[in-house]
Amino acid sequence: MRTYRNLLISALIVVVLTVAAVPLLNLTAYTPARAAEAYIAAIEKGDAERAFSYLSGPTPSSTLALNREVLSAAPDLPRDAQAETISTDGDHATVKLSYxxxxxxQSIELSMVKLPPSAGLFDRWAIEQEKWPTLNLEVSGSSTATVNGYSVAAGEVPVLFPATYLVGFDATYLKSKSERAEVTAPGDAPKIELSPEPTAKLEEAVSEQVTEHLQNCVKATTLYPAGCVFGYDTDNEILDDVSWSLTREPQISLTASGNDLELTPSTVEVRIKGRYRDIVTAAEHDFDETLSFVLGGSVVVRASQVSFEPRRLGDVSVK
Structure with a gap:
């Protein structure tokens, strides 16, 4: 009985001492400055999940780059964090953070907000973000890019601060040099413009599509093959069907043009044969002519899909 009473008394003493110590701990250990330093420590270790516990802000539009893998692969992460609470006003505070x-x-001022207490006793502070820092990725000819080696959708990509990110493109059909971008504070939004270069695989894929397009066109038996960028103009009456053939194939190469990939203009020659009746003399004749035109077009890569839209540049000339 005495042992039980002693244990109860000891427990009560611990509770009393803990409750009595809470104000002191809230003033020394659970401060806005300590919360800011703990956040940087989590970022330094690549611990995105723990870093989230020290952030208060809106729901991010995308979480593709808000994970341990992307953060741990950063070429530079913060170190030697030191924070000082400049002012406190109720549930809000301002902290000066250096790292x-x-x-x-780097030295920045952070707005801190008090969250519901831990265990109902200890203060919890978090960095208040009105909006997430982002990488604004503009990628010519593609809807995706890579951040620290991980694929993300182009556009505004929410990330964690502070960190250095490598943004680039290295895929089957497109590649680019990596660009470095530093995000050092809430609200940072560096703009990165990428102009991926076509790979040999992409040129091969486009070449196959161009060849297929032209081969389908020359299967036509009309003066204006449907969906094709060439045709034969004449005022004479065409008798029966005509036949087409490809006599000069284009040279396939690709160039970047603004936000698009373009087929480098190349000369194509097609041959048309048939028979016509002269509208003046009514005499019938065979004809055999070669048409020359410059073929261009746009190329779009989305994920693993390549699409080519042909375009004729200038008029068709007849030899």
Whole structure:
């Protein structure tokens, strides 16, 4: 009985001491500055999940780059964080935070907000973000890119700060040099413009589509093959069907043009044969002519799909 009473008394003493210590701990250990330093420590370790517990903000539009894998693959992460609480006003505070990133010391002021207490006793502070820092990715000819080696959709990509990100493109059909982007504070939104270069695989895929398009066109038996960028103009009456053949294939190469990939203009020659009746003399004749035109077109890559839209540049000449 005495043992039970002693244990109860000991437990009560612990509770009393803990409750009595809470104000002191909230003033020394659970401060806005300590929360900011803990956040940076989590980022330094690549621990995105723990870093989230020190953030208060809107739901991100995308979480593709908000994970441990992307963060851990960053070429530079913060270190040597030091924070100082500048002011406190009820549930809000301002903290001055300094840290090292990419051989430079960064210093920013953060807005902090108090969250519901931990265990009902200890203060919890978080960095208040009105909006997420983002990488604004503009990628010519593609709807995706890579951040620290991981695929994301182009456009505004929410990320964690502070960190250095490598943005680029290296896929089956497109590749580009990596661009470095530093995100050092909430609200940062660096713009990265990428102009991926076509790979040999892409040129091969486009070449196959161009060849298929032209081969289908020359199967036609009319003066204006449906869906094709060439045709034969005449005022004479054409008798029966005509026949087409491809006599000069285009040279396939690709170039970037603004936000699109374009087929480099190349000369194509097709041959048309048939028989006509002269509208003046009514005499019938065979004809055999070669048409020359410049073929261009746009190329779009989405995920693993390649599409080619042919376009004729200039008029068709007849030899």
């Amino acid at each position: 090292g990133l990419s051989s430079q010391t």
